Amino acid sequence: MFNLVSLLVTAALVSLHCSRQANALLERSKLIQHNNLESNEIPTPRPKRLHKYVKIHQGLPESITNPESPLVLQCVVWGNPAPVVTWLKNGLAITDFEEDSNEIFSSHPTSLAGLMSKLVVPVPANGDVYTCVGTAGSKQKTNSTTIYTDEDFVELELPTGPLITAYYYSILQVMGSSITLPCRHYSPTKAQVYWLDRDDKLIFDHPRMRVLPSGDLHIKDISFDTDMGVYTCTVKNSYGTDTASTFLYTFRA
Numbered sequence: 694m695f696n697l698v699s700l701l702v703t704a705a706l707v708s709l710h711c712s713r714q715a716n717a718l719l720e721r722s723k724l725i726q727h728n729n730l731e732s733n734e735i736p737t738p739r740p741k742r743l744h745k746y747v748k749i750h751q752g753l754p755e756s757i758t759n760p761e762s763p764l765v766l767q768c769v770v771w772g773n774p775a776p777v778v779t780w781l782k783n784g785l786a787i788t789d790f791e792e793d794s795n796e797i798f799s800s801h802p803t804s805l806a807g808l809m810s811k812l813v814v815p816v817p818a819n820g821d822v823y824t825c826v827g828t829a830g831s832k833q834k835t836n837s838t839t840i841y842t843d844e845d846f847v848e849l850e851l852p853t854g855p856l857i858t859a860y861y862y863s864i865l866q867v868m869g870s871s872i873t874l875p876c877r878h879y880s881p882t883k884a885q886v887y888w889l890d891r892d893d894k895l896i897f898d899h900p901r902m903r904v905l906p907s908g909d910l911h912i913k914d915i916s917f918d919t920d921m922g923v924y925t926c927t928v929k930n931s932y933g934t935d936t937a938s939t940f941l942y943t944f945r946a
Contacts (some may be wrong), residue, residue: 747829748771752836770827775800778810781824806864854933855880864938876926891922
């Protein structure tokens with residue numbers, strides 16, 4: 694089910710974008726009046742754009758005591774441009790589990806998005822420090838948690854359903870550009886990934902849309918009329934399924 698909070702945040706951001714354009718026109722009118730129309734040249738206002746930023750909206754607790762095994766950590770990051778998340782264990786980057794492909798997790802410079810990222814820790818160990826690193830362009834924020842446990846867990850590959858570990862809640866991006874909607878996942882057994890479009894139809898053999906080996910959905914030349922809406926990723930293995938939805942909003946530059 695689509696996240697209502699994401700819709701409200703998206704609507705607010707669009708409203709902010711429009712209001713800044715309106716303020717620019719108002720400033721232009723005031724400037725003309727101030728100059729008493731002495732010049733025939735109308736000054737061009739400097740374009741107003743949303744500032745670049747990154748914010749960890751839902752972070753990690755300062756510490757976790759006696760966690761279950763496996764442990765799932767999660768971090769929600771908003772940013773402009775659309776953020777990416779890197780996970781660290783004791784200061785060292787953790788390699789994604791399902792990276793059987795060479796796709797690069799990238800974002801368009803005009804984009805603004807909220808990203809959910811989850812990390813599966815099969816064997817929590819006492820004293821380990823895990824860090825969520827949110828990056829949007831040149832901006833970066835970090836958030837860490839420390840594990841405290843008396844248990845000595847043994848890693849067991851038990852049959853479980855898949856878990857989607859990275860997806861956008863919502864994303865805004867300029868029309869005419871190409872976009873990649875992430876759907877990264879963790880699964881102890883082989884899993885199948887498929888996407889439904891905004892009309893809840895299976896995306897298959899589409900001229901502009903393609904599901905990448907990583908599970909991400911790539912859409913070329915996005916438009917307001919044909920592409921704006923909710924896209925749903927589903928990951929399925931022999932033991933269960935997991936789903937995540939992304940709201941895509943397109944706008945003119």
